[in-house]
Amino acid sequence: MDGLTSVTHGLTSAQVAGAKANHVPRRSSRSLSAILRSNVFTLFNLVIGVLWVLILIFGEWQDGLFGLVIVANALIGIIQELRAKRTLDKLAVINEAPVRVRRDGEEREVGPRDVVLGDLILLGPGERLLVDGEVVHSDGLEVDESLLTGEADPVHKQPGDRVLSGSFTVAGSGAFVSTRVGTDAYAVKLAEEASKFHLAHSELRSGVSNFIKYITWLVIPIGALLIYSQLHNSADLGTAITGAVAGIVTMIPEGLVLTTSFAFAVGVVRLGRRRCLVQELPAIEGLARVDVLCLDKTGTLTAGGMDLDQVLPVREDEPVDAALAALAHLDGHPNATAQAIRARYPAAPGGWAAGSTVPFSSARKWSGADFGERGAWVLGAPDVLLKGGDSYDTAAELAATGTRVLALCRTDSLAGTELGETAIEPVALVTFKQRIRPDAHETLNYFAKQGVTVKIISGDNPVAVSAIATGLGIPRADRSIDARTLPHDDPDKLGELLDSHTVFGRVTPRQKREFVTALQARGHTVAMTGDGVNDVLALKDADLGIAMGAGSPATKAVAQVVLLDDKFATLPHVVNEGRRVLANIERVSNLFLTKTFYAIVLSLLVGVAGVMFPFAPRHSTLVNALVIGIPAFFLALAPTLERSKPGFVPRVLRFAVPAGVLCAVAVLLSFWAAHKGASTLLEDQTAAVITLFLTTWWVLVLIAKPLTWWRAGLVGAMAVLFAIGLSLPFVRDFFALEPGDLSNDLTAVGISILAAVMISVAVKLAGTLRP
Template sequence: MQTKIDLKTGLTTAEVEQRIATGQKNTPPPSLTRSTQQILRDNTLTLFNLINLILGMLIVTTGSYRNLLFLGVATFNTIIGIVQELREKHKIDQLSLLAESPLTVIRQQQRQVIVQGDIVRDDILFLSRGDQVPADSRVRQTDGLEVDESQLTGEAKPINKTVDSKLLSGSFIVSGQALVQVTAVGQQSFVAKLAHAAKQEKKLTSVLLDTINRIIKVLTFIIVPLGVALFISAYWQRGHLNHAILGTAAATIGMIPEGLVLLTSVALAVSALTLGRRQVLVRTLPAIEALARVDVLCLDKTGTITSGALTMSDLLPVAPYTKTQLEQALAQTVNTLNEDNPTAAALQAALPQLATWQKVQTMPFSSARKWSGVTFAEQGSFIIGAPEYVLHQLTPAQQELIAQHTAKGERVLCLARSQARLTADLPAKIEFWGLILLRDEIRPTAVKTFNYFATQDIAIKVISGDNPATVANIAQRAGIADSTHFIDMHTQGETADFDQLIRDYTIFGRVSPTQKQQLIRAYQAAGHTVAMTGDGVNDVLALRQADCGVALASGSEAPKSVADFVLLDSNFDAMAHVLNEGRRVINNIEQVAALYLIKTIYSVVLGFVFIFLNQDYPFAPIQLTPIAALTVGIPSFFLAMAPNYQRITGYFMAKVMHTAVPAAALIVSYILFVHLLGGQLQLDHAQTSTLSVLLTGTVSFSALISITRPFNRWKSLLVGSLITAFILMFPLAGQFFSLISLFNWSLALIYLPLICASYPLFRGLQSLIEYFVIQRIHWR
C-alpha cells in the first residue's frame, strides 16, 4: 500500500535523495537520436567495409601496397560518417533538452520546476490541460480532470478522472487540473514505452535513402559472385595470381557506391543543424525530406494565421440582462475558472477583478465539449462556450446577430446560466445572458508566408475548432486562396463523405479532434502528401496522422511530443526554411547520386565483360582512387551542400539514370575500343590502363559538367580546379598511380579524338535516354 504524501508539503529533500539512492528515480525521455555505440557500430560494421577489408588482405599478399590506398578512402568515409553523426546527435540532444517542457512538483512545502528525469516515486506533481503524464500516478486532488488515453487504449473519447483514479504515463490532460502522486517510475512505469508512442506508430521513411538502399541491396547480390567469377577467369586464362587479385579488387571496389549513403545522411544532418540555428527542432531527419514533398498544408488557425493573441472587443447582453450584469457574471466565472488558454487570458485582461462568489465546483474547458463553467453556491451555474454548443435553440434574430459578427472575423462566445449543477452534459434548462466578442490578431508576416506557399504549388487548408465563418474571414485577411469555401463540421454526422468534403472546401470549422484526423487521412487517400501544424491537445491525432507534423513550442506538451518538427520560437515563417532545406537535400542528392552510380554501372559491366576476355582488367585499385576522388567524392560533397530550392518533381531513378547510364555506356565503349585497338597496335597493359583512366575521367567530368549547370563563379572554380588536378596527376603523380606519360604521339592520336568527342557523345546518349526511357516509360 502506497503511503499518501501530504499535498502541501510534498517530499522532503532527504526523502528525494533516499529514493534516488534506491533507484526510484524516473527515466528521462528516450533520446531522439541513436546512441554513440549504435552510431559506431552501424558506420563500421557494414557489408561494404567487410568487402573492402577482405580485398585489402588479398592485396597485401601481392606486395603491391600502393593499391591499398582505397582502404584509406573507405576509412576516411567511415570516420566522417561517425564524426558527423556524433556532432548531429550532440546538437539535436541539446535542442531537445531546450524543447522539453518543465514539470511542477511540490517539495519542501514549495512548488519547484524540474525536468522529467528528476521525478522520483511519491512526488506530488501539478498537472493541467495540455500536459503529458510523465509517470504512472494516482489522482490526489482534482478540478474537472479529463484525460486522453488514446495512446494506451485506442479510445479517443476523454475520460473523467476523480480522486484515487489511476493515471498512466503517456496519456494527455485534455481538461482541468490535478495534484497527483507518482506511483511508478523508471522501468516499472509505462513511460519508457509510451513517452513517444505516437511517434512509434508513424515511422517516417526517406525516399532517397530507401531508393539508394534498394540499389545497394541489388549490388550485394552482384558484387560477390561477379568478383569470384572474374578472379577465377583471370587466373584460369592467364595464370598470374597477383594480376588476378588486383584486377578483381579494382572491379569490386568500383562496384561499391562508397559514400553515397553517407553523403545523403550528412546532407540531412547538416540541414537539421541549419534549421536548429533557425529555432526549428528536427525530431527525425527523414521529416526534412517528407516536408519538401508536401503538396497540402493543413493549418490550425492559432499560431499560424493568427499570432495566438486575442482581445475582447465587446459584450452584447440579451434582455432583460444589462451589460453590467453580463460583465459581472462573466468576470466571476472567468476568474473562478482561472484557466490558462488564450481566450481566458483575453477575458481576464479585459474584465475587472471582483470579490469572488462562493464556488461549489468547476467544469474546465474541453475541446470535445467546447464549453466550460462554474457552479456557485447562490448564483447558480454559469457557462461560457460556443453558442451552438451551449444553447439548445437560438432565435432567428440571435442567429443573424452571431452570423454578422462571425462574418467580420470575430470569435463569438456566449454566457448562459442554469439553476442545475454542472456535469459533463449540459443542463436541460439554460438561460441565455449575452454574447462575448473576441478578435484574433493576424500575424504580421502571414500574408507573405502564405503567398510564398501558393507560388510553390502547396495548397493551404485551414482545419480549426472555431466557427467556420470566423475562420474563413481570418483566412481571407491572410490571403489564403478559396477561403470563401468553408463548412461547419459540427453539421456533419458519422457518415460524412470526407472524400467529397476535401474536394469542395478549403476552410473547415468546428472540427472535432477525430474529424481533424479523418480529414488528413482523406487527403492522403487522395494521393497527397500532407503536413499539419498545431499547438493544442485537440491537434494530437491529426499531427500523428499527417505525413509531417509541425508543433509550436508555445503550445501544449502533447503536440510537441508527436510532431516531426517543433518551432522553438513558435514562428510559422520558419516553415519556408524547412521546405527549402528539404528541397536542397533532395535536388542535390538526385544530382550527385548519378556520379556514384556511373562508377558502379561501368564497373559491373566491365567486370562481366572481362570474364570472357583474355585480357587483364583495365584498372588497378590505385588507379580508381583519383577518378573516384576528383570526379565523385570531392565534387559531390560540395554540390550536396549548394543552394538548390527548385520544386520536387519526383522520378528519382529516372533523373539519376539520365546521367549515369549514358556516361557508363560511353566509358565501357571507350575502354573496349581501347583494348580492341590496343590488341591491333600491340599496346601493353600499362598503356591501355593509362588510356582507360584518362578516358574514364574525361567522360566522368562530362557528366559532372552536365549536372553542375548552370555554372556560377564558385562552381566554375570547383570544376576547373578538379579538371586541372586530374590533368596534372599524369605528369606529377603518374608513377605513384601506375600511369605512364601521355606525351606520346601514337597514344595522342588515340586519346585526343576520343576526348574531343566525349562531351557531344555523352549529350547525344542523354538525349536518347530521355526520349526512349524517361518520356515513354517514366521510371521512378
C-alpha cells in the same frame, strides 16, 4: 489543491533525494557508442578493408589509396553525426517542458528527469503525463489516452483511477502520485513499438538500403568471376589481383551511405540554428514532399493570446461582469480566453463559489459552472450554445468581420457535461481581438508560389476564420465550411470537399484527424501544424507533424518538427531545407550508382571475355575523386527549391543504368582499340582512363544541371584538374598514367564524345518512361 489531505503535500526533500528518478533516454539522437559502431563496423568497410590488404600484399601501395576511403568515411560520418547530436541534444533540453510537482507542501517546476517515484504531480490542460501513477485529486480532469489505446474520446479520471505515461490532459485539472518512473513506466516499455509507429517514413533511406543490399549480392558472384578471369589470363599474380580488386572496389558505392547521412546531419544542424528541432532525421525528407499544409488558425496564423474587446449585454438586469470574472477565475491554469478576461477582471468576485464545474474542451467548445443561488452559467461558441434569435444573428455579423465572439449564457443546470435540451438564455456577447502574426502574409505567399496548398482548420466560427484568411490573401479563403455539416461516414466525399475548399471552422479534434486521413487517401503528402492539445491526434497521423514551441507539451511530444522560437516564418526555411537535402541526395545517388553499374557491366564483360581489366585501382581512385567524391560533397550541400516527388528508386535507376552501361562499353572499346596496336599496357590503360573520365565527367555535367555559375565552375574545375594530372610528370608517375600514344588517346576522346551523345539520348529517353 488546498483541500487535499496532508498525504498530497508531496515528498520532502529528503525523500526526493533517496527516491528512484525518471531517467529515460532521449529520442533525439543515438548514443556515442552507437554512432561509432554504425560508422566503423559496416559491410563496406569490411569488404574494402580486405581488398586493401590484398593490394598491400600483392600490389603497389599507390593502388591501395582507396583504403583511405574507410578512414574518410568513418571520420566524416562520425564528426557530422556528433555535430548533429550536440545540436539535437541542446534543442531537446530546451524543448522539454517542465513538470509541476508539489514538494515540501509547495508547488515547483522540475525537469522531466528530476521527477521521482512517489512524487505528487499536478496536471492542467495540455500537459503530458511522463510517468504512470494514481489520481489523488480531480477537478473535472479528462485525460486523452488515444496515443496508447487508439480511442479518441477523453476519459474522465476520479481519485483512485490509474493514469499512464504517454497520455495527456485535455480538460480540467488534478494531481496524481507517480507509481512507475524511468524504464518501468508504461510508455517507456512500449518505446520500441512507439518509435516504429512514430518513425517518419523515408523512401530515400529505404531506397538507398535496397541499392546496397542488391549490390552486395551482385558483388559476390561478379567478383568471383572477375578474380578467376584475371588469374586465368595473367602470368603475373600481382597484376591479376590488382585488376580484380580494381573492378570490385569500383562496384561498391562506398560514399553513398556517407553522403546521405552527411546531408541529413547538415540539414539538422542548419535547422537547429533557426531554433527548429527535428526529432526524427527522416522527417527532413517529409519536408520536401509536402504538398498540403494544414494550419490551425490559433497559434499559427494568429499569435498566442488575445485581448478582450467588448462586452455587449443582451440583458441589462444580469450581473454580466461578475459572471465573466467568476468563470475566468475558476481554472488554476487558464487558457488564452480566460487570460484575456482576467486581464480585464483581475480579481474573482465575492460570493461566487462554484459547485459543479465543466472545464472547457475543444470537443465541447464551452465551459461552465453552477454558482448555487447565483445560477448556472456557461461561456462558449454562440453557434453551439444558441439556436437562433437576435443574439445569434448579431454574433454571426460580428464573426463575419473576423472578430472572435463568445456567448455568456444562463442555464437551468449543467446536466453533467452535455447541455442537451436544457434551456439556455443569452445574457451577453463577448468579443476578442486576435493578434495576426506579422510574418503570416509573407509566409503564406511563399507556400502559394511553391505549389503547397494551404488548408485552414480551426475550432472557431468558419465565417470569422474565413475573414482572417481572406485578409491574409489565402486563395479561395472565402469558401468556408462548417465542419458540423461534413459527412462522417463517407471518406471519399469528405476528401472531395477538402480538395475544393480552403477554410474549415468548428472542427473537432477527431475531425482534424479524419481530415488528415482523407487527404492522404487522395495521394497528398500532408503536413499539420498546431500548438494546442486539440491538435495532437492530427499531428500524430500527419506525414509531418509540426508543433509550435509555445504549444502544449503533448503536441511537442508527438510532432516530428518543433519550431522552438514559435515563428511561423521559420516554416519556409524548414521546407527549403528538406527540398535541398532530398534533391541533392538524388543527384549524388545518380553519380554513385552510375559508377556502380559501369563497374558491374565492365566486370561482367571482362570476366566473360577473359581479358585483362582495363585499369588499376589507383586509376579508379583518381577518376572517382574528380567526378564523384569532390563534386558529391558540393552537390550534397547545394541550395535548391524543387519539390521532391515520389519514385526516388525508379528515377535513379532510369538514369544510372543506361549511363553506366554506355560508360562501360566505351571504356572497354577504348582499351580494346589501344590493345590491338603496338602500345604498352600503361598506354592502353591510360586510353581507358581518359575514356572513363570523359564519359563519367559528362554524366556529372548532366547531373549538375541546371548549370549555374558555381556548378559550371565545379565541373570545369574537375576537367582542369584531370588535364593538369596528365600534364605533370610526378602526378602521371604516381597514378601510373602514360599518355604517350597520340593515336590511342585521340581514339579514346572520339569514343568518349560518341558515348556522351548516346548517354544524353539514352538518359532522356529513359526519363520519359514510367514505372
